[in-house]
Amino acid sequence: xxxxxxxxxxVAIADASPxxxxxxxxxxxxxxxxxxxxxxxxAFFDRINISFAKxxxxxxLHLSDTAYGFGAGLFVVGYVLFxxxxxLMLYKVGARRWxxxxxxxxxxxxxxxxxxxxxxxxxxxxFLIGAMEAGFAPGVLFYLTLWFPVAYRGRITSTLFLAxxxxxxxxxxxxxxxxxxxxxxxxxxxxHWLFLVGGLPCxxxxxxxxxxxxxxDPETSRQYDNLNLKVNEYLYRRLDLADAVDAxxxxxxxxxxxxxxxxxxxxxxxxxxxxxxxxxxTDAPAVVRGLFPDYEEVYRQRGWRMLPGIDRVYxxxxxxxxxxxxxxxxxxxxxxxxRRGDDVFSPLxxxxxxxxYHAQQPxxxxxx
Numbered sequence: 001x002x003x004x005x006x007x008x009x010x011v012a013i014a015d016a017s018p019x020x021x022x023x024x025x026x027x028x029x030x031x032x033x034x035x036x037x038x039x040x041x042x043a044f045f046d047r048i049n050i051s052f053a054k055x056x057x058x059x060x061l062h063l064s065d066t067a068y069g070f071g072a073g074l075f076v077v078g079y080v081l082f083x084x085x086x087x088l089m090l091y092k093v094g095a096r097r098w099x100x101x102x103x104x105x106x107x108x109x110x111x112x113x114x115x116x117x118x119x120x121x122x123x124x125x126x127f128l129i130g131a132m133e134a135g136f137a138p139g140v141l142f143y144l145t146l147w148f149p150v151a152y153r154g155r156i157t158s159t160l161f162l163a164x165x166x167x168x169x170x171x172x173x174x175x176x177x178x179x180x181x182x183x184x185x186x187x188x189x190x191x192h193w194l195f196l197v198g199g200l201p202c203x204x205x206x207x208x209x210x211x212x213x214x215x216x217d218p219e220t221s222r223q224y225d226n227l228n229l230k231v232n233e234y235l236y237r238r239l240d241l242a243d244a245v246d247a248x249x250x251x252x253x254x255x256x257x258x259x260x261x262x263x264x265x266x267x268x269x270x271x272x273x274x275x276x277x278x279x280x281x282t283d284a285p286a287v288v289r290g291l292f293p294d295y296e297e298v299y300r301q302r303g304w305r306m307l308p309g310i311d312r313v314y315x316x317x318x319x320x321x322x323x324x325x326x327x328x329x330x331x332x333x334x335x336x337x338x339r340r341g342d343d344v345f346s347p348l349x350x351x352x353x354x355x356x357y358h359a360q361q362p363x364x365x366x367x368x
Contacts, residue, residue, distance in 0.1 A: 025152050032147060033156070036140060037163040039103065042201055043136050044167035046110050046129065047075065049198050052175035053191035060189055063119060071122045078130030086135025095143040102139065105132040110199030114192040228304040231334055231344060235288065236313045237268050240329035242346035250323040267314035269330040280310045292331065298338050 050057075050072050058068050090098040109129045116122050141157065148156050178197055183190030230238060247266045272280060276287050285306040288295055299305065319325045334344050343350060 021149070025148060028147050029156065029159075032144075033159060036144070037160060039099075040137075040140060040160055040163040041167045041170075042198065043106075043133060044164040045171045046106065046133065046198050048168065048171065049175060049194055050075070050126070052172065052179065053194050056179060056183075056189060056191040057122075060191070061116070061119060061122060063122070067119055067122075071119075071126045074123055074126040075130035078127040078132075079134045080130075082131045082134035083138075087138055090135055090139045090142065095139055095146065099136065099139045099143060102133060102136045106136070107199045107201070108132075111196050113195035113199070114188060225302075225304060227344070228299075228302070231304070231331075231338070232307050234268055234329070234331045234334050236270055236272070236310050239267050239327065240346045241349035243325075243327040243329055245348065246327075247319060247323065247325045250325050251319075254323060266319055266325075267316055269316060269320075269327045270313045271331060272313050277313065280313070282309055284308060284310045292335060294339075295335055298335055302338075 054068060057063065058065075063071070086098075086102070106129055109125060109132045113125055116125060140160065144156055144160070145153065175194055178194050179190035182188075182193040185193065188196075224232075244266055271291050272287065280287050285296075285308070288306055295306075316325070316327070320327075329346055337344050
């Protein structure tokens with residue numbers, strides 16, 4: 001069983017068999033799990049770091065054992081009270097966005113412990129940290145169900161929970177080093193540094209945005225026609241398979257001349273410029289209308305809509321400049337094909353996405 005396709009660069013590509021489910025799951029796991037586990041490690045560390053700071057914190061704030069225990073327990077109160085509302089919001093706004101919100105807010109709340117001077121400030125912040133972190137664990141578990149089939153979820157979940165063990169294994173000696181080596185640095189107590197070191201990475205981990213993007217808002221999928229969503233994505237993140245093949249072939253041809261390790265972003269050929277980005281977030285239709293005045297008529301004939309806002313645009317400038325890659329299936333090309341009533345996908349993408357990939361005989365594909 002094999003399939004053969006002719007790329008724009010004139011190179012035949014053959015694939016002996018489709019990838020197995022296990023190989024796909026393994027690739028997804030390597031893409032997702034390392035960062036998820038690091039995030040979960042910091043989540044668990046933020047729950048236990050209060051115990052490492054106990055003696056120094058009690059001494060500086062003049063807390064009794066009862067006051068310390070009450071403040072430490074307020075974390076659980078905040079977590080429990082806001083767990084259900086947080087999970088409801090996660091479903092409403094999407095797992096990726098809500099998990100990001102959780103990490104930023106609990107990271108900030110944890111870092112704010114450096115300003116605690118009184119017993120009541122300690123109580124308030126412990127409650128807020130629990131409230132801000134509420135929903136993280138179930139949110140991550142829900143996020144994993146979007147990527148892994150049922151048969152693999154037990155193993156994936158077990159792997160995730162290893163992070164909690166490492167939080168104690170790595171966190172205890174790390175906390176000891178912070179409390180001893182940074183005590184007095186920049187005029188701050190060691191336990192201040194402990195909470196700062198535990199909180200700031202959560203913000204960094206969110207802003208690095210390594211989470212794979214998916215259409216994780218079910219409401220969006222229900223409101224838009226499937227092809228309408230795909231065509232919209234040609235503006236900022238969708239790439240036709242034929243263009244992807246061309247890029248890989250060009251990169252392979254230039255491997256001997258590429259110095260060092262470079263990563264080329266091979267994604268949508270965005271028509272947007274830096275001055276468009278701010279308005280794209282709030283009024284994407286107006287920006288697109290300014291660049292493609294005819295798009296509204298094409299969309300109107302099909303009952304389609306443009307997304308109200310686009311918050312991220314992928315740029316493939318380096319791939320086009322250094323690899324001489326010229327994507328053909330951009331938004332302008334797609335609009336022209338829609339106007340003529342043609343299929344928006346390249347013949348290669350259509351063949352791979354249907355019977356062609358599993359055909360018994362090589363499939364001849366016209367790339368015109």
